[in-house]
Amino acid sequence: VNSFRPVAWAAVVIALSSDAAYVGAMRWFCSSPLRKSFDVPMNIQYAVNRFNGLYMEVLGVAVIVPNAYHAAGFAHPGCVVVGEVMVALIAIMLKSGIYDTEPVTPDRHAIRQSQWHAVTFMGLVPTTLLSISLIGGASAILIPQAGSLGVGSSTPFAQRALCGAASLTWFALACTKMLHLACSEGLHRVAIRLMVVGGAASLVPLAVDFGDLGSLAWVTLCGGIVVILQQVKNAVGQRRERGSSYDQGALI
Structure with missing residues (x-):
């Protein structure tokens, strides 16, 4: 091997x-x-639909399914249930973050900007998929450990993998966002900065041992704050663009 x-x-x-x-x-x-x-010329509709479908498949297969444990089979079932709830929240937040990264119209997509934009976009897709898969894999280690040893369990390798993967995911989404053409330059920069800050904040447990469930909770909290602020940003964008043709999806 x-x-x-x-x-x-x-x-x-x-x-x-x-x-x-x-x-x-x-x-x-x-x-x-x-x-x-x-x-x-690349078929942009095919690329967008294909990659969005891949993201959803990976969220289901690599994040949700591996962490669907039977809580009664562990010494601390409450820890397992809490861990599973947090993983489900992470999956929902990643889905929201992925869709918020997409532009409003195909003409604003990175593929339509230049060949280098398209190549960079294509390179970021497997990076994002890998990091999402690592989140699911690390969670699949942390939850059984917490279920067996309780709240005080600590698995440094899995904690580092989880935090690093969460950080890489948000950084990759921020880079992808940068490649698309903005409708509102100001809100576009806000969205990118939110993802960068969320990615940096996800690394905090690397310096401080939060424990298994604590690390999972921290990553969930960071992602939740990013997604909530994204929704606030989208609401501001919708208010600005009210009455225009851009009335669906993320407005930047």
Whole structure:
């Protein structure tokens, strides 16, 4: 298994960098007519629907399902129930954060801005999916530990994985948000800053041992604050845009 890891990591790096390498090679080494002859416009509706569907599948399969434990099978069932509720809240908040990242119209999507925007967007998708999966995997370690040992349980590895994954998720969503074209530049910057602050705040348990349930609660709290402020920001945007054609979804 250990000898296979370098090969696996090399395959991951090649897969993630292939789009950027292709675009770079075409821009740096090929003439404009040749580049245009190979340039196939991306179907933005397919990409958006496909990736949104993937996000929802990963939230269900990697976050919800692995953490659906039977509380009665543990010494501390109350801890298991509390942990499961927090994981469900995290999934809801991530769903809200993902949809708030999307632009109002396809014309404002990163794919429509430039090839480099599109390549960066495509590279951020697997990063976001990986971080969401890590949240589910870390939670699947923390909840049984809390159920077996009680509120005072502490599993440093899983706590670090959870906090790092939550931080990476919010940072990746913030970077994705930056790639889209804003309707309101001011509110757009507010949304990005909220995600960055939420990602940074999620790292606090790395410095202070909150325990297993405490770390899960902290990540839930940080995500909840980000999502609530996002909704406030969206309400402000809707009030500003009332009467215009942009009356659905996140307004920035």
